Amino acid sequence: MDTRQRTDQQRSADQRRRELLEAADRVVLRDGPGASMNAIAAEAGITKPILYRHFGDKGGLYAALAKRHTDALLDSLRAALDAPAARRERVEATLDTYLAAIEARPQVYRFLMHPAEGGAPSDQGFDTGRHSIPLLRRMGEELAEVIEERVDLGPDSRRLARVWGHGIVGMMHAAGDWWLGEQPCARAELVHSLADLLWGRLAVAGDRAGGPGF
Amino acid sequence: MDTRQRTDQQRSADQRRRELLEAADRVVLRDGPGASMNAIAAEAGITKPILYRHFGDKGGLYAALAKRHTDALLDSLRAALDAPAARRERVEATLDTYLAAIEARPQVYRFLMHPAEGGAPSDQGFDTGRHSIPLLRRMGEELAEVIEERVDLGPDSRRLARVWGHGIVGMMHAAGDWWLGEQPCARAELVHSLADLLWGRLAVAGDRAGGPGF
DNA sequence: GACTGCAGTTACCGCAAGTAACATGCTAGC
DNA sequence: GCTAGCATGTTACTTGCGGTAACTGCAGTC
DSSP states (O other): OHHHHHHHHHHHHHHHHHHHHHHHHHHHHHHOTTOOHHHHHHHHTSOHHHHHHHHSSHHHHHHHHHHHHHHHHHHHHHHHHHSSSOHHHHHHHHHHHHHHHHHHOHHHHHHHHOOSSSSOTTOOOOOOSTTHHHHHHHHHHHHHHHHHHHEEOOTTHHHHHHHHHHHHHHHHHHHHHHHHHSOOSOHHHHHHHHHHHHTTHHHHOEEOTTOSOO | OHHHHHHHHHHHHHHHHHHHHHHHHHHHHHHOTTOOHHHHHHHHTSOHHHHHHHHSSHHHHHHHHHHHHHHHHHHHHHHHHHSSSOHHHHHHHHHHHHHHHHHHOHHHHHHHHOOSSSSOTTOOOOOOSTTHHHHHHHHHHHHHHHHHHHEEOOTTHHHHHHHHHHHHHHHHHHHHHHHHHSOOSOHHHHHHHHHHHHTTHHHHOEEOTTOSOO
16 A cells, blocks of 8 residues: 555645645735745744745745746636637737736735835845746746747747747736836726737827927 | 035045945846845945945845946937937837847846846845836836827827836836847847837738637 | 654754944044 | 044944754554
8 A cells, every 4th residue: 555655645745735835825915025934834833844845945935836826827818818809809808817817916916026025124035036037938938829829920930929929928017017006097998008009009100299300 | 614524525425335336236246136235345345334324224225226227227228219210210229229238238137127046046135126126117107208208199198108118118128038038039130029019010910820710 | 562754843053134332533623 | 732523434243034953753564
């Protein structure tokens, strides 16, 4: 029964890991990303070394935490991206999905993107920052694949698709971040404005009347 | 001679501050953003408390450091943005200026944007992250102003210009970050691809032949 | 019943941020 | 000239965190 026992142990270890991650999640979402390992361990009802046995170091824990949320977000984005609809509708749906996600759970978003804000004024000791980029990169790569697969970009399509994938994701991210900071308009308006930008409205807009030079 | 003395002292204090910033610059660019206050003080030939008297805390020092570089970058961007040329040329010139800057001094760029990477594997004790966003935000706001001032966007132009400003800056940033990581093409190609995206090529591209349903 | 392996603990190290209290030199007023 | 004040600098400390070593108790195994 060696294998059977192994699987039992494995299962309980995974279960424990999940519990620890949930505890970490609670603390991080409450105290911000500056949460200490001690605090997380306390929330989980155990002590530090166990966390280290499970996750190696703080970066490992945060990476695991980030991966959970990142995977979840990417799943919803994929769903929006795969919906059977015209291109512009799909783009708008994807933008809206992303923005709805960050609007619904800004704490999670801030953890994923800006690992160094919440918490004490003299916070220290988070070593994330390695995690915000992975999310952006992954989104960029996935979008690039979708673009290359669906849009006819002529020769050099691979490179072009990747540039656009990362560029569009960055646009969405930065606009979303700004929008989340100072809710200047409804989500739908933002979605529309961004889609307009992607649809080339900048190119066809006229010059302003009293513009300097023209 | 009270005022005269005051100004003398003031001048020397400012000078000292500049020297300290240059020393900090050297250390941060050499050791990454995980550089300790002790190391910076040593490089400047003094000890920690003086740094704290000048900058308050580590965040203050890093903010001052970031402001220097941010201001410099914004100056060059403004120059490119103000050049007398057609809109597309200006856009390309601005993109190129930004990308040339991050290509020329990736260390500075990484400090401004990803304050948590270089340095020891178990780095700790940087509390920036408060600085990357300011740069993006400032660029976004400035671009928004330029857009609103020069482009005729009809009613609601203020909101639209800000959305676009932040969105375009984010696009530039994310694409630049990815491009810097894995130099996949020449700078000029990237500039062209991004400008094409902004010029609506995504909207007019056809669907790919064997696409799944689309 | 001794043996192995795993969850868990306490107690510690190292290191960096930040601070208090002490030393030193310069200018100013008497 | 001599002391008062102030800026500049120092040493030596506290606090708090990440990370680890070494010990403890407890399942199941031969």
